Amino acid sequence: MARFSLLCQNRATEVKNRATMSSPDAVLQSLQAHPDGLNISELLGLHPDIPRRTLQRWLAVLVTQRKVRTAGAARARRYIAIFTDPHEHGGDRFPAHIPLSADSRDILAYVDQPLTARNPVGYQRDFLDAYQPNKTRYLSEPVRRQLHAMGDTGQIERPAGTYGRAILDRLLIDLSWASSHLEGNTYSRLDTRELIEHGQAATGKAAAETQMILNHKAAIELLVDNADLVDFNRHTLLNLHAALSENLLSNPADEGRPRQHRVEIGKSVYRPPETPARIAEELDLLLDKLARISDPFEQSFFAMVHLPYLQPFADVNKRTSRLAANLPLIRANLCPLTFLGVPEQAYSRAILGVYELTRVELLRDLYLWAYERSTQEYLAIKQELAEPDPMRLAWRQRIRETVRQVVLQADSNPLDVIRNSLTDLASEEERKEVADLIIEELRRLHEGVLARYGLRPAEFQHWREKQR
Structure with a gap:
């Protein structure tokens, strides 16, 4: 453990240094995390400390070294990482660039053995019983300080979910794509953006892949929209699972319901x-302990450990745990954990360490590395975020309810519906200001934000046709 603590301290220093100094290796790592490549502007957003000419020079060197290739020309040119070692991208070896403690390497050595060399094991109740909220710590105090420093958005004191709502459009794409990618989904990030922003399914993809992306979108919106209301309880978890598993299970009755039958874990x-x-x-015991953990990162990591270990659902357990792990971060206005760049072979081994050894060190190292990558991706967003409109924030629920009523009452005059919704407001000036915000929302309404208002595409399409 002393070696692990030293590792964490060293990594905290590295994170601090990276905030003020980038390098060609840091640029290459950013490209490796984006299989579709990045253009100059996107790279400058991720590395604002690098002068444009310096970045161009580094990229030219990386291209010469055959570590990076280009696609497109002029302003459309993108830089794409070249993976010369098949184990670096999509292979079956734990990636060497993720730093591991000695304890983690022990776990990795065990789970890398053939199935026949590993001892069959069942669920260990002692694993959960031994954890005492706010006394037991999977994440040490130095590690938690490191995570809080990395994840600080400058909006910690704002109402729950403020930061999540501000970055929702980006979060929907990043987390939906990365989490689905860990399940073998072959949608690219660009495909995911087209599906989420424009409702355009990628050609040549299985329907289940499209459904998986859309389910992630719905589940993320559920968490962000209700960040100030939801807590870790059966209602939240079951509904989160229902959103993620919709139309993907062989028995639809298993959606949002604890499993009623045996399951087996592949390759374990x-x-x-x-x-x-x-x-x-x-x-029930797991959720009780989870809800009582005070630190958002400890709570997040506990969810990633114990939800997959219990396997409470017929399927979609790991997806549910990854989104549940974001709930405390979203509520605390911390940077989310998007899993961008997390290799499947690393994640699956870390989870195997929990399954077969009830040990969390390998997953903990991966969590730290993944969160650092996520916060690097969102640094530019943190710097550029505009202040939330206080009027829109104060009347958020009324605005959404009224937009929904306008669309559902497609045969009525929208202005009449808006006026009727605001009759209880005391001031004429206030009614006008809120009405203007509602009208602005209606003008910007499109298929990609319908879940925010509890609307279905058919209802939206019917309303649009009535407005023509």
């Missing part, structure tokens, strides 16, 4: 609990 000797009564009992 771990066997989760089987009886519905035991699963329900363990889930």
